[in-house]
Amino acid sequence: MPDALTIRELSKTYANGVQALRSVDLEIPPGMFGLLGPNGAGKSTLMRTVATLQDPDRGGVRLGAIDVLADKEATRRVLGYLPQDFGVYPHLTAAALLDHFAVLKGIAARGERRAVVDGLLQRVNLWTVRNKRLGGFSGGMKQRFGIAQALLGAPKLVIVDEPTAGLDPEERTRFLNLLSEIGEEVVVVLSTHIVDDVADLCAQMAIIAGGRVLRRGEPRSAIDSLVGKTWRKVIDKQHVVAHRERHTVISTRLVGGRTVIHVFDEHDPGDGFTAVDPDLEDVYFTTLRQAA
Numbered sequence: 001m002p003d004a005l006t007i008r009e010l011s012k013t014y015a016n017g018v019q020a021l022r023s024v025d026l027e028i029p030p031g032m033f034g035l036l037g038p039n040g041a042g043k044s045t046l047m048r049t050v051a052t053l054q055d056p057d058r059g060g061v062r063l064g065a066i067d068v069l070a071d072k073e074a075t076r077r078v079l080g081y082l083p084q085d086f087g088v089y090p091h092l093t094a095a096a097l098l099d100h101f102a103v104l105k106g107i108a109a110r111g112e113r114r115a116v117v118d119g120l121l122q123r124v125n126l127w128t129v130r131n132k133r134l135g136g137f138s139g140g141m142k143q144r145f146g147i148a149q150a151l152l153g154a155p156k157l158v159i160v161d162e163p164t165a166g167l168d169p170e171e172r173t174r175f176l177n178l179l180s181e182i183g184e185e186v187v188v189v190l191s192t193h194i195v196d197d198v199a200d201l202c203a204q205m206a207i208i209a210g211g212r213v214l215r216r217g218e219p220r221s222a223i224d225s226l227v228g229k230t231w232r233k234v235i236d237k238q239h240v241v242a243h244r245e246r247h248t249v250i251s252t253r254l255v256g257g258r259t260v261i262h263v264f265d266e267h268d269p270g271d272g273f274t275a276v277d278p279d280l281e282d283v284y285f286t287t288l289r290q291a292a
């Protein structure tokens with residue numbers, strides 16, 4: 001059995017009084033796990049804590065037999081982490097910096113290190129630019145470099161914090177494909193505010209906001225729970241406010257200058273609405289709305 005990540009009653013209040021985590025409980029099995037939440041939800045706080053970079057006020061984290069918070073050294077040996085604000089040394093080449101990270105990861109033997117670094121550069125499709133300076137890399141190339149360094153040392157736990165924010169659609173797809181190729185034995189935690197990242201990739205997910213877990217489970221069963229309760233209508237934008245007064249609005253989206261409105265209702269709301277197949281975006285916004 002590969003190791004699961006268990007997070008128990010994790011709480012954190014910053015010195016300025018912000019409660020970033022409020023008794024977070026999560027059971028994260030091997031495979032891709034999506035941590036979905038809006039800005040300020042507590043995603044990075046949670047990920048930095050699991051990555052042993054900061055301590056919570058209360059609670060525990062285990063990875064299989066490892067007590068993550070007590071045994072940071074053991075955790076770091078099996079951890080790959082791509083932080084939200086991953087910075088590279090612009091004057092170094094991709095090959096040189098990855099080699100440097102490999103030394104830090106404890107891969108001491110030069111020949112072994114060379115093989116590992118070359119293999120990873122090929123895997124993330126940066127082989128042809130390995131001797132170019134990172135300062136000239138696009139956002140997508142930098143993120144692919146970031147996942148290469150996170151995969152050094154064959155980690156059992158990979159944490160990637162909002163890796164697709166700011167990537168163009170093609171680079172986003174490339175990046176998600178790389179993530180999906182990490183073995184099924186590895187716990188991969190992907191934080192994002194992009195619902196499609198989770199819908200496309202993750203077998204399990206949690207939605208967090210205001211430091212609380214609002215929902216957890218399989219995206220598919222969350223979507224199924226909204227079948228027959230999600231309704232759609234196209235309206236002019238000046239009618240949005242009136243609809244907000246009459247209905248539980250899930251989302252409004254501009255399409256070709258008109259507004260597509262989704263509402264939640266246990267029963268047919270009438271008023272010109274038709275039933276629509278729910279998707280994970282409906283789940284996300286319904287969950288956030290119900291918690292507000």
Ligand SMILES: Nc1ncnc2c1ncn2[C@@H]1O[C@H](COP(=O)(O)OP(=O)(O)OP(=O)(O)O)[C@@H](O)[C@H]1O
Nearest residue numbers: 014016018020037038039040041042043044045046
């Ligand atoms: N070092 C800090 N000191 C004080 N407050 C902080 C600190 N780091 C984060 N916060 C606050 O804690 C809350 C959670 O922040 P966090 O960065 O964990 O959220 P997030 O879900 O990663 O957001 P984003 O999507 O914007 O990256 C926010 O209100 C944030 O302003």
Ligand SMILES: [Mg+2]
Nearest residue numbers: 043044084162
């Ligand atoms: Mg963040």
